[in-house]
Amino acid sequence: MTDEDDTEGLMWTPNLLKNLQNVSEQATRQQQEALQQLLLGASGGTPDLGDLPDQMGAMSQMATFKTRIQSGGRISIPDAEREALDIQEGDIVQTVVVPVKRNRDDD
Structure with missing residues (x-):
């Protein structure tokens, strides 16, 4: 070569x-x-920037996680998220529920 x-x-x-x-x-x-x-x-x-700084600040006070529906329609917020958001029993929070997976037969 x-x-x-x-x-x-x-x-x-x-x-x-x-x-x-x-x-x-x-x-x-x-x-x-x-x-x-x-x-x-x-x-x-x-x-x-309009209200972008306000929105970014609000996003730092949010969490996303998966959880299962318990009896009576209750959901649990994991410990890590409660600590990160500094929320305790009795605090009022706002939730958005998006179904991820269903473990039942749709008849």
């Missing part, structure tokens, strides 16, 4: 890799600029 045979087998030439890197960097810059324009709005001033 000669050196010429080795170079013909190269799938990615240095110039191709350099061009690929340049295109990737340009795409990243364009994405950053678009995000900055979106956040700053047309005014060019302080970002208008």
Whole structure:
């Protein structure tokens, strides 16, 4: 085998890799600029995030977990979630129930 045979087998030439890197960097810059324009709005001033900070704060006080329905329709909140959310017996919480799997025959 000669050196010429080795170079013909190269799938990615240095110039191709350099061009690929340049295109990737340009795409990243364009994405950053678009995000900055979106956040700053047309005014060019302080970002208008609306109620996003409030929503993010509320999300830190949420948990998602799977549990089984017990007798009387009760559900249990696991210890780890109760500790993370700092909730105790008697506290009022809001729940959203999404059925995941049913262990019964649908007749």
